Amino acid sequence: MLLEGKHGLVLGIANKRSLAWGIAKAVSREGARLAVTYQGERLEENVRELAAELKDPLILPCDVSKDEDLDALMASVNKEFGGLDFVVHAVAYALREELDGEFLNTSREGYRIAQDISSYSLTALAQRAAPLMEGRSGSIVTLSYLGGERVVPHYNVMGVAKAALEMSVRYLAADLGPRGIRVNAISAGPIKTLAAAGVHGLGKMLEFHRNQAPLRKNTEQAEVGDCALFLVSSLSRGITGEVIHVDGGFHVLGMSAW
Numbered sequence: 001m002l003l004e005g006k007h008g009l010v011l012g013i014a015n016k017r018s019l020a021w022g023i024a025k026a027v028s029r030e031g032a033r034l035a036v037t038y039q040g041e042r043l044e045e046n047v048r049e050l051a052a053e054l055k056d057p058l059i060l061p062c063d064v065s066k067d068e069d070l071d072a073l074m075a076s077v078n079k080e081f082g083g084l085d086f087v088v089h090a091v092a093y094a095l096r097e098e099l100d101g102e103f104l105n106t107s108r109e110g111y112r113i114a115q116d117i118s119s120y121s122l123t124a125l126a127q128r129a130a131p132l133m134e135g136r137s138g139s140i141v142t143l144s145y146l147g148g149e150r151v152v153p154h155y156n157v158m159g160v161a162k163a164a165l166e167m168s169v170r171y172l173a174a175d176l177g178p179r180g181i182r183v184n185a186i187s188a189g190p191i192k193t194l195a196a197a198g199v200h201g202l203g204k205m206l207e208f209h210r211n212q213a214p215l216r217k218n219t220e221q222a223e224v225g226d227c228a229l230f231l232v233s234s235l236s237r238g239i240t241g242e243v244i245h246v247d248g249g250f251h252v253l254g255m256s257a258w
């Protein structure tokens, strides 16, 4: 049991397809006790049903765009767990109309929302989680996508938010490293989830990926879960500020096969 006696916080479960749920299953399988969050009442029942599979979970509301929600979340986690060993940030949002057509047409409000929820929220979370993680070899993990490194059709403003998220990982790793806290990202290949369904042309993207990726398959939720397990466990104790691609090798391609 890699995570026996460890306490973790996982944000971003919406349903059973969520990458956050794949991660929650992997880390709880290795003995971690979890706090999981839901965004608003609409998702509460889903999350409660899924969390019933976990061992003695703490289930709490959190909208990451609200400082008061993040403060209340950390206070509850601290009260119940008395500290934290790891945090998983698997949260992203952009207005649907921004994930179609050209990036050129991005609105000021659409840009602000994508950055706030998909990028800044990691920093807001790290600020509040760090005091709970000190002296425990803590680990923070977030989820990114190749569209933050290179242009992917229709990913648009979310790509720019992921670029900011990945750079935040590096700055946070530098700030928190001296306090023994590691910060890393997983850049996952496309997987059909609620959030991914908002990107125009997801079906084509999945097909292209499985035909072209070196491993010739689509990325699976469990593959992301197992990589996150590695990143929150002591097996990765020498790694921080890193973006690990769990995408069947797709990111190494400079040209597609023909």
Ligand code: NAD
Pocket: 011, 012, 013, 014, 015, 017, 018, 019, 020, 038, 039, 043, 062, 063, 064, 065, 089, 090, 091, 092, 093, 117, 143, 144, 145, 146, 187, 188, 189, 190, 191, 192, 193, 194, 195, 196
């Ligand atoms: P998902 O829809 O299951 O999860 C997204 C989560 O973000 C949901 O639980 C939603 O409630 C939460 N969220 C959105 N706005 C929020 C807010 N204001 N406050 C709190 N929570 C909020 O989809 P997913 O694909 O599992 O997404 C998880 C992460 O993985 C995201 O960062 C996404 O960009 C990233 N990712 C996904 C893929 C993919 O293809 N599915 C690939 C690479 C990276």
